[in-house]
Amino acid sequence: MKTRRIERTRLVPHTVDGETEMVLDREIIEVPAPPPDWDQRVRTAVTIGAAILVTVSITWTTASVGALLAMSTIAVVAYAAGIAFDATWIMCMGAEWLLRYDPKRAALPRRAGYWALAVSMGAVFAHGYLTREWVVGLVGALVSALAKGGWTIAMRVHARPLDPRTQQWVAKRRAAVDGQLAMIPIRRELQRGQHLIAAEQHALADSGSADPDQSGPDPQSGSGNPLPTTAGPMTLKDAVRTAKDSGITDPDAVLRYVRKVADANAKPETVARYMRMAG
Template identity: 65%
Template sequence: MKTRTIERTRLVPHTVDGETEMVLHREMIEVPAPPRDWDQLVRTAVTAGAVILVTASLAWTTASIGDLLATVTLPAVAYAAAVAFDASWIMCMGVEWLLRYDPARAKAARTAGWWALAVSMAAVGAHGYVAGQWVVGAVGALVSGLAKGGWSMAMRVHARPLDDRTQQWVNARRARLDGRLAMIPIHRELQRGQALVDAEQRALGVPEENGSADPGSSATPDALPQSPDSTVSPIRTGRVTTQEAVRAAWDSGIRDPETVLRTVRTATGKDVPQSSVDRYLRALRVGA
């Protein structure tokens, strides 16, 4: 039986000068070696082979179509454009892999990939025809087809097909989560729009519509609870700024900072700090 050496660690007591502490002890031991996973080795080889095929196809197609396009345009531009032919079906296969658990959406990527492959093979064949080497063009066109076939086989090796009921369960869970994800940008857009509306209303001096939807349920000055600051004119809560609330309290004859703070907090509906109120009061005293 084959074995392999591994390092094992454990805590052991160690005493120095009568003081014992737990320290880490390391030892090398022999354990049975697991059998070689040939399936994983073959799977890795298939994947590596598919990558090599796709890389070779991309290089060949770019060189062939680039040489064809270079007859009518700059070589740098021609070869850059030639990359798009194989890159298109390679990208479609990447999308197909990402959507492997969503067959309905993956079908569109699969169909687009085959069409892109056909266009790429036709362009390589056209290059051979123009060069007077139609056999070379036909054989060269098969390079992209072989590369896509190899990559398709690699995807089948890694795929995990779902039965119909499990697929329905996955679709239901995905739809619920996708709905929540879709609401994130929607909420962000609505909040951004509401902020613009509020800013426009403040700039034009139009009262903001932040009250209750039921007009009869809104508080009136008569319904406000009585407080020691009965000489202060009622201020509509949540619709004024801190500066406006301080100014209203000042105009009502209130000079005590603590009383002004209570009035401002009631008017704005916010936990306004004392420092902000004091700053506005100092400005009013200077201008008085």
């Protein structure tokens, strides 16, 4: 039986001069080696092969399409644009893989990938046609098709098909999580809006733009006197003095009046300080 050596770490008591402490003890032990996982090795080989095919494809397509576009523009721009032809269907296959558990959403990138592949193959063949090398153009166009086919096989090797009921279960769970994730930016946007509204109200209160109706008595003022009217912008200190001069002596009533005519966010301790200053 094959074995392999591993390092094991554990805490053991160690005593020095009668004092015991728990210290780390490391030892090398041999354990049975698991049998080789050939399925995983083949799966890895298929994935590596597909990646190599995609790399070859994008290199060949970039060279061919870049040479085609270089007939009418500078080479740097032409070859940069040539990358887009194979990169598009590769990106679509990546999106299809990410949406593999949502067949309805995966259908769009799958169709778009095939269309992008057809455009890429057509561009490579067009370069061979214009250079009078039809065979080279045709074979070069098949490179992209082979790369997409290899990557499709690799995706199927890694795929985990779901039965219809399990697919519905996954869709419901994903929808619930997606809803929670969607609420994160929404809550942030609402919080920003609330802060802006509060800041605007505070600015309006400081500028004295509010013109509340001060007629009528305040049932909680502690005096039966009507609330004093305002005749222009009023600061927090002026509002406290006006309330005191009008016979309002209850601190809560003064605070309500100040918040009404001067500052909706006035603090009780600030109003109390101004009341003491006003005598």
